[in-house]
Amino acid sequence: MHGLGWCTGPNPNSDGHNNWYQSSMVDPCTYEAVPVTGLGGVKKNWVNLRWTLLSGDLYGQFKVGFIVDYGISLGGARWTGVSPSDLERLEAGLVRARALIKEAKIGNETQDADYVPRGRVYRNPKAFHRSYLEMEKQFKVYVYEDGEPPVFHHAPCDGILGMEGIFINQMEISQFRTKNPNKSHVYFLPFSVVSIVHFVYVVDSHAWGPMKNTAADYVKAIASKYPHWNRSLGADHFMLASHDWGPEISFAIPNLYNNSIRALCNANTSERFNPLRDVSIPEIYLPRGTTEGLIGGPSPSKRTTLAFFAGGIHGYIRAVLLENWENKDKDILIHQYLPKGISYYEEIRKSKYCICPSGYEVASPRMVEALYTGCVPVLIKDDYAAPFNDILDWSTFSVNIPVKDIPNLKKILLAISQQRYLRMQQRGVQVRRHFEVNFPPKRYDVFHMILHSIWLRRLNVLIRDVDES
Numbered sequence: 459m460h461g462l463g464w465c466t467g468p469n470p471n472s473d474g475h476n477n478w479y480q481s482s483m484v485d486p487c488t489y490e491a492v493p494v495t496g497l498g499g500v501k502k503n504w505v506n507l508r509w510t511l512l513s514g515d516l517y518g519q520f521k522v523g524f525i526v527d528y529g530i531s532l533g534g535a536r537w538t539g540v541s542p543s544d545l546e547r548l549e550a551g552l553v554r555a556r557a558l559i560k561e562a563k564i565g566n567e568t569q570d571a572d573y574v575p576r577g578r579v580y581r582n583p584k585a586f587h588r589s590y591l592e593m594e595k596q597f598k599v600y601v602y603e604d605g606e607p608p609v610f611h612h613a614p615c616d617g618i619l620g621m622e623g624i625f626i627n628q629m630e631i632s633q634f635r636t637k638n639p640n641k642s643h644v645y646f647l648p649f650s651v652v653s654i655v656h657f658v659y660v661v662d663s664h665a666w667g668p669m670k671n672t673a674a675d676y677v678k679a680i681a682s683k684y685p686h687w688n689r690s691l692g693a694d695h696f697m698l699a700s701h702d703w704g705p706e707i708s709f710a711i712p713n714l715y716n717n718s719i720r721a722l723c724n725a726n727t728s729e730r731f732n733p734l735r736d737v738s739i740p741e742i743y744l745p746r747g748t749t750e751g752l753i754g755g756p757s758p759s760k761r762t763t764l765a766f767f768a769g770g771i772h773g774y775i776r777a778v779l780l781e782n783w784e785n786k787d788k789d790i791l792i793h794q795y796l797p798k799g800i801s802y803y804e805e806i807r808k809s810k811y812c813i814c815p816s817g818y819e820v821a822s823p824r825m826v827e828a829l830y831t832g833c834v835p836v837l838i839k840d841d842y843a844a845p846f847n848d849i850l851d852w853s854t855f856s857v858n859i860p861v862k863d864i865p866n867l868k869k870i871l872l873a874i875s876q877q878r879y880l881r882m883q884q885r886g887v888q889v890r891r892h893f894e895v896n897f898p899p900k901r902y903d904v905f906h907m908i909l910h911s912i913w914l915r916r917l918n919v920l921i922r923d924v925d926e927s
Contacts, residue, residue: 543923544640544641545640545921545922545923546922546923548641548642548643549920549921549922551596552596552643552916552917552920555589555592555596555917556917558588558592559585559588559589559592559917560585561588562584562585562587562588562589563582563584563585565584566584567584567587568584568587568588568591570587570591572901572902573891573901573902574587575587575590577885577888578851578854578885579850579851579854579855579885579888579889580849580850580851581848581849581850581851586849589910589913589914589917590902590906590910593909593910593913594901596643597634597643597644597909597913597916598634598635598636598641598642598643599629599632599634599635599636599642599643599644599645599646599909600635600636600637600638600639600641600642600644600645600646600686601629601630601635601645601646601648602645602646602647602648602680602684604676604679604680604683605648605649605676607653608650608653608656608657609649609650609653609654609657609658609672610648610649610650610653610676611626611630611648612626612650612653613626613650613652613653614652615627615744615747616744616745616746616747617743617744617745618700618741618743618823619652619700619701620700620742620743620744620747621700621723621739621740621741621742621895621904622650622651622652622698622699622700622701623650623652624744624895624905625698625721625739625905625908626648626650626698628898628899628905629646629648631898632899632905632909634909639684639686642686643694643913643916644694644695644696644719644912644916645686645687645694645695645696646695646696646697646698647676647677647680647695647696647697647714647718649672649673649676649697650699651699651700651701651703651704651707652699652700652701654669654672654673654707655669655701655703658672666706666707669703669707670706670707670709670710671710673707673708673710673711673714674710674711677692677711677714687713689921689923690717690919690921691713691716691717692711692713692714692717692718693717693718693919693921694916694919694921695714695718695719696718696719696720696721696737696912697714697718697719697720697721698721698722698739698908699720699721699722699723699724700723700739700741701723701724702723702724702818702819702821704720704722704723704724705720705722705724705726705729705730705731708720709730715730717735718735719735719736719737719912719915719916720735720736720737721736721737721739721908721911721912722736722737722738722739723738723739723740723741723821724819724820724821725738725739725820725821725842725843725844725845726819726820726841726842726843727841727842727843728840728841729841731843733843733847733848734915734918735915735918736843736915737908737911737912737915738843738844738845738846738847738911739845739904739908739911740821740823740825740826740845740893740904741821741822741823741825741826742823742826742893742895742904743823743826743827744895748895748897749830749894749895749896751803752803752827752830752831753830753831753890753894754830754831754832755806755807755830755831755832755833756807756808756832757832758810758832758879758880758883761807761808761809761810761833762808763789763791763805763808763809763810764789764790764809764810764811764868764871764872765789765790765791765792765809765810765811765812765813765836765867765868765871766791766792766805766806766808766809766811766812766813766833767779767791767792767793767812767813767814767815767824768791768792768793768794768795768796768802768805769793769794769815769817769824770794770817771794772817772818773815773816773817773818773819775815775816775817775838775839775840775861775864776815776816776817778861778864779792779813779815779838779864779867780792780794782864782865782867783864783867787868789868790867790868791805791809792813803827803831806827806828806831806833807831807832807833809833810833810834810871810879810883811833811834811835811836811857811871812824812827812828812831812833812834812835812836813836813838813867814828814835814836814837814838814839815838815839816838816839816840816842820839820840820841820842821842822839825837825844825856826893828886829855829886829887829889829890829893830890830893830894832883832886832887833886834855834856834857834879834882834883834886835855835856835857835886836856836857836858836859836867836871837852837856837857837858837859838859838860838861838864840861845893845907846892846907846910846911848911848914849907849910849911850889850892854881854882854885855882855883855885855886855888855889856882856886857870857871857874857882891903892904892907893907
């Protein structure tokens with residue numbers, strides 16, 4: 459087979475067609491053909507083939523392949539017999555994108571007037587750049603118009619949970635949005651978990667049912683009105699939540715949890731966050747709804763404090779941190795409450811390292827606050843999937859300290875050479891663009907990085923119409 463790996467899956471058709479899958483990897487690939495049953499138990503005429511591509515180094519795992527039984531050539535895919543459908547054309551475009559991304563990993567650098575990713579902060583800068591450019595060329599998102607504000611299509615855009623509203627609003631007017639669902643690669647479920655909690659939840663009731671039913675009823679309505687959910691069992695759909703309760707609400711819809719892309723701030727792998735399918739998004743605190751006054755800081759030579767943290771005892775990690783370090787060392791400034799007259803942001807800008815422990819949940823805005831101000835983040839978290847980790851190598855611009863080593867915090871930081879600290883600080887400034895919130899969005903900023911993470915996971919799934927007539 460000229461070095462090509464071939465594999466077969468369960469035959470989705472009774473006539474013997476559509477049963478070969480070709481991969482350009484030398485090793486044989488594997489896939490799963492899943493007959494789809496829609497809501498209500500009615501069998502649909504679709505099959506979902508899920509690839510297993512995302513593992514560790516994302517770009518090193520691409521299996522560039524295609525179905526071979528249709529007629530005309532679409533970027534390497536050979537289709538025989540009938541004109542391709544909209545979905546087949548979309549999938550053929552993704553085949554081309556996968557091939558170009560794989561080639562870029564070892565190819566020449568692609569030029570870009572705005573920005574060319576370079577350096578060790580990226581796991582593979584050339585592959586990332588090609589992937590980003592292919593996203594800009596191809597990627598289309600359909601936003602379901604069903605549902606009324608304030609629970610749907612609306613959320614606050616300021617404060618610690620503002621990313622949810624910002625993304626919803628920016629997605630509504632984005633160039634990536636398409637009004638034609640048949641031209642879309644992914645489908646956005648525009649319910650706001652922040653708004654569900656605010657408008658549906660009864661404070662202190664501990665009643666999850668109404669909130670979960672709100673999300674579940676919405677998906678049920680979408681599935682009964684449109685074919686796309688049942689076609690893929692939700693594999694090409696995504697939700698986004700900055701609220702800590704986003705994961706729990708998603709569990710009310712098994713196919714949303716099992717198949718869909720969940721973009722979550724609360725990216726806790728011990729609570730069923732799956733980095734291969736889900737997307738970790740950064741928690742960003744915008745007191746006034748913008749980044750005005752939040753970005754920028756002095757040079758490393760003007761930072762006189764070794765490390766800084768201020769925050770309440772939210773969760774066991776902070777309790778350990780405060781027990782060991784609160785008011786105990788002039789170089790490690792750890793406070794539960796800042797003394798009067800002391801500015802939180804001024805202290806960050808004075809510090810070389812900013813301590814970023816988990817609170818009640820793993821996400822925290824302190825990582826982004828550190829990057830915004832030129833402070834090196836020190837992550838003290840269990841089971842956390844850092845944002846954009848399949849693109850960015852966090853070890854090059856942050857320090858990761860296990861909870862058990864909190865008593866040795868100062869010793870660990872002092873052991874970092876000045877040269878290494880300066881490299882991390884400079885790299886943190888470099889990656890800051892990927893966490894910045896802009897109005898309107900700018901290329902490579904946090905809005906586009908979230909979309910790119912969703913794009914990568916869509917590249918990891920092959921969706922097919924299957925005619926069972």
